[in-house]
Amino acid sequence: MTANPILPGFHPDPSICRAGDAYYLATSSFEYFPGVPVFRSTDLVRWEQVGNALDRPGQLKVVRGLEAGSTGVYAPTLRHRDGVFWLVTTNVIEHARGQLIVRTTDPAKGWSDPVFTEGAIGIDPDLTWDEDGVCHLSWASPQGIRQAVVDPVTGRLLSEPRLLWAGTGLAYPEAPHLYARNGWWYLVIAEGGTERGHVVSVARSRSIRGPFEPHAGNPILSHRSTDHPVQNTGHADLVELADGRWAMVYLGVRPRGNTPKFHVNGRETFLAGVEWVEDWPVVVEDAYNVPPQPTSFTDDFTGRELHPRWVSPGTDPRTFARPAETGDRVGIVLAAGRPPRARETRHLLATRTRDGEWQAEVTAPAGDVALVVQIDDGHWAAVERVGDTLTVRAVVGPFDQALGSVTGVASEHPLAIRAVDISHRLSLHNGPDRLELGYLDRGRFHALAGLDGRYLSTEVAGGFTGRVVGVEALGVDAVVTRFSYTAHTAPSDGWT
Numbered sequence: 047m048t049a050n051p052i053l054p055g056f057h058p059d060p061s062i063c064r065a066g067d068a069y070y071l072a073t074s075s076f077e078y079f080p081g082v083p084v085f086r087s088t089d090l091v092r093w094e095q096v097g098n099a100l101d102r103p104g105q106l107k108v109v110r111g112l113e114a115g116s117t118g119v120y121a122p123t124l125r126h127r128d129g130v131f132w133l134v135t136t137n138v139i140e141h142a143r144g145q146l147i148v149r150t151t152d153p154a155k156g157w158s159d160p161v162f163t164e165g166a167i168g169i170d171p172d173l174t175w176d177e178d179g180v181c182h183l184s185w186a187s188p189q190g191i192r193q194a195v196v197d198p199v200t201g202r203l204l205s206e207p208r209l210l211w212a213g214t215g216l217a218y219p220e221a222p223h224l225y226a227r228n229g230w231w232y233l234v235i236a237e238g239g240t241e242r243g244h245v246v247s248v249a250r251s252r253s254i255r256g257p258f259e260p261h262a263g264n265p266i267l268s269h270r271s272t273d274h275p276v277q278n279t280g281h282a283d284l285v286e287l288a289d290g291r292w293a294m295v296y297l298g299v300r301p302r303g304n305t306p307k308f309h310v311n312g313r314e315t316f317l318a319g320v321e322w323v324e325d326w327p328v329v330v331e332d333a334y335n336v337p338p339q340p341t342s343f344t345d346d347f348t349g350r351e352l353h354p355r356w357v358s359p360g361t362d363p364r365t366f367a368r369p370a371e372t373g374d375r376v377g378i379v380l381a382a383g384r385p386p387r388a389r390e391t392r393h394l395l396a397t398r399t400r401d402g403e404w405q406a407e408v409t410a411p412a413g414d415v416a417l418v419v420q421i422d423d424g425h426w427a428a429v430e431r432v433g434d435t436l437t438v439r440a441v442v443g444p445f446d447q448a449l450g451s452v453t454g455v456a457s458e459h460p461l462a463i464r465a466v467d468i469s470h471r472l473s474l475h476n477g478p479d480r481l482e483l484g485y486l487d488r489g490r491f492h493a494l495a496g497l498d499g500r501y502l503s504t505e506v507a508g509g510f511t512g513r514v515v516g517v518e519a520l521g522v523d524a525v526v527t528r529f530s531y532t533a534h535t536a537p538s539d540g541w542t
Contacts, residue, residue, distance in 0.1 A: 049275040049300065050336040052093060053085065055400030056312030056512030058240075059121035059170075059221070060295040062285045065131070069285065070124060070153055071295065072099060072133060073315060076511050077118040078357040078396075081106045082135060084124070084153045090293055090317055091336055095354050096154040099133050103362055105148065105160055107139055110360030111390055115422035116509035121170045121221060121281065132198055133157065134171045134183070145171040145185060147198055161201035166194060170236075173198060174224040176254050184210065184233075186220035191235060193255070211258045213237050214247050214265075221281045224254060230325055233258050236280040240313065240510070243270050244280035246296065248327060267296065267318070267329045276316060277301055278309075284320060284327065292320035294329060299504075302402070302469035302478035308503035310421075310465075310478050311399050312512020341400040344530040347378040355397045357514070359423075366393040370525055377527035380519040386414065386432050389441055390423040395526075396516025402479065403534035405464035406515045407486060410457065413524025417461040419481060419515045421507040427497050429461045429483040432520060436461070438483040438495035442506070449483075449495035460486045460528070463515060465499060478503060 053060070059074040068088055075081040080098035087093045100106035100119065108118045122135035134147045144163035150156060163171075168187040173196075175181050183196040183203070190212030195205040213219030216237035225232045230250045238245045245265035249258035269279045282296040298316050301307035319333025345353060347369070356363055366381040383393035399406075399419065408417045414433070420426030427440040437451040465479045477500035484493040500506055502513060517526055 050338055051298070051300075051314035052091060052295070052317045052336055052339065053315035054311065054339055054341060055314060055398035056514070057083065057315045057398070058297045058313035058510065059281050060297060060315040061122050061124040061223075061283045062293075062295045063124050063126045063131070064285055064287070065126040067288060070126070070131065071315070072122045072124040074121050074135075074510070075100075075119045075357070076116050077108050077114045077359050078511075078514075079106060079108050079360065079362050080354070080357065081108070081119040082122050082133065083354065086153070091334060092339075097156070097354050099148060099153070099157045100160075101156070105157070107137060108360050109139065110392065112423040114360050115424070115507075116511055123172045123223065123283070125173050127175060132173055134173050134198075136169045136171060136185075138169070141167060141169075144201070145183065147173070147201055149198070161199070163196055163201045163203060165203050166192075166196075166207060168192065170221045172222050172224060174226075174254070177226075182224070182254055184222045184224060186222060190219050191222045191233065208255070210256050211235070211249050211260075214260055216243070216245065216247075223283050225284055226254075227286075227322070228325055232327065234282055234284060234327075236282070237265070238268070238270070238280070240278060240280065240297075242277055244268065244278045245270065246280050246282045246329070250325070261326050263326065266327060267294075267331075269298070275300060278313065279316070292322070292327070293333070294318045294320050300402075302467070303476040303500060304474055306505060308478040308500045308505045310499055310503045310513050311401070312504065313510070339400075341404075341533045342531060344528065346376055346528050347526065348376050357396055357398075358394055358516075359391060359396070359514075361393065363395050367395055370527075377525055380413070380415070380517065380524050380526060382522050383518040383520060386430065386520045389446060391418070391420075391518055394418060394420075394514075394516045394518045396420075396514035397531060399465070399513040399515050399531075401465075401533040402467045403465055405462060405491070405532045405534065407460040407462045407528075407530045408517045408526060409460045409528040410517065410524050410526045412457065413522050414520040415461070415524045415526070416518050416520055417463055417483075417515070418518060419463050419465075419502060419513055421502050421504065421511065421513055422509060425502050425507040427463075427481055427483060427502060429463060429485065429494065430520060431455070431457070431461060436485060436494060440497050440501070442501045449497065452494055455485055462486050462491055464491065
């Protein structure tokens with residue numbers, strides 16, 4: 047069974063569809079802007095991000111601050127029909143408006159303004175079309191999975207919502223997806239909560255409107271109470287391949303360290319095969335060979351547009367990051383963000399961490415800056431440069447501590463953070479990793495302080511996201527000319 051995700055890092059709640067010979071996949075983004083990253087693949091294993099579905103302020107409302115953590119965009123469903131891609135999702139900040147629907151003919155070229163499905167209150171929406179071309183919207187409510195006929199162009203509900211299925215009796219029946227095959231309609235859901243008890247269950251009916259008969263073999267996927275390196279498996283979506291076979295994407299986490307173990311990179315997207323036995327889906331977890339995905343990159347910001355990997359919590363990055371215009375200087379100018387002693391980010395330009403071991407570096411020749419790794423505004427660590435003084439600072443809940451500092455470090459020295467995997471060490475007190483924060487001098491890492499990585503884990507912070515690493519200007523504008531993220535593929539006891 048593979049332990050490698052096809053989308054490593056904070057990419058939860060995957061939804062997949064096929065358009066001709068290509069596959070498209072979308073995931074949740076919560077409080078980060080732009081929202082709903084969209085990926086393309088031709089083999090289901092290697093994926094390229096082609097954009098973000100919600101990349102304009104008119105499409106997506108997000109807010110900043112500690113209480114904004116894990117709000118925003120919840121699970122999307124992505125579908126393709128008659129040359130049009132449809133995406134439906136929930137923005138919990140605007141949950142009273144119902145579900146949000148956008149569409150496009152090319153996911154790489156932008157999506158429509160949203161329409162909302164007033165009266166369909168809940169999360170995890172799904173769109174599907176029956177044999178007559180009628181569009182059905184399904185979603186998770188406190189009572190179970192509900193459904194109504196909808197006009198996807200206007201968002202108007204065309205029927206009263208009705209209860210489809212309340213699940214098998216486990217907690218939180220959610221994430222509904224409907225599929226037609228061989229005269230049956232299949233309703234696949236997640237149950238058990240998105241933590242260690244997460245499962246995938248299925249029911250079927252001869253009618254899209256039910257009643258639905260649960261599979262006697264439920265759950266069809268779960269790693270609960272096992273020692274598998276991938277846990278919390280669930281929230282699955284199925285796709286039929288061009289040759290008639292089927293595949294499944296689902297979320298999982300890779301916890302490390304001692305009990306209760308900790309996951310830091312969020313819920314990630316994994317791939318499995320699906321076979322059909324007596325008209326029921328059977329998950330084949332080792333159907334695909336998924337190698338470690340390439341995650342390293344260097345960005346000198348020479349383009350006119352930010353790469354779609356760049357996001358910001360609660361803010362459109364384009365409102366504070368602009369190309370540098372001075373002479374032949376490359377890079378970007380970051381508008382002043384939080385004051386140096388403030389706790390909550392204002393203008394953090396960030397990207398998802400995606401590996402067990404990694405190193406991030408930023409070169410900022412002008413202005414005061416912070417290189418930050420965080421789960422949310424209450425759980426972060428940074429190396430901050432104010433003038434020629436570097437300070438390592440950690441915020442964990444109410445605690446705000448300077449862990450180390452040094453003066454006389456010129457601005458040409460890159461700030462650096464690295465995550466070192468310590469989970470393989472024989473100790474009853476292992477966290478998932480150790481975060482080391484410092485700077486580079488002629489390519490050599492100088493650590494000023496370190497932090498047990500469990501304090502920047504989902505098990506400590508709570509919520510539904512994972513770590514991001516990024517840079518923010520502190521109180522004044524700053525120039526950034528280079529940012530690099532490098533994966534380290536083998537566990538080590540430290541780097542030199």
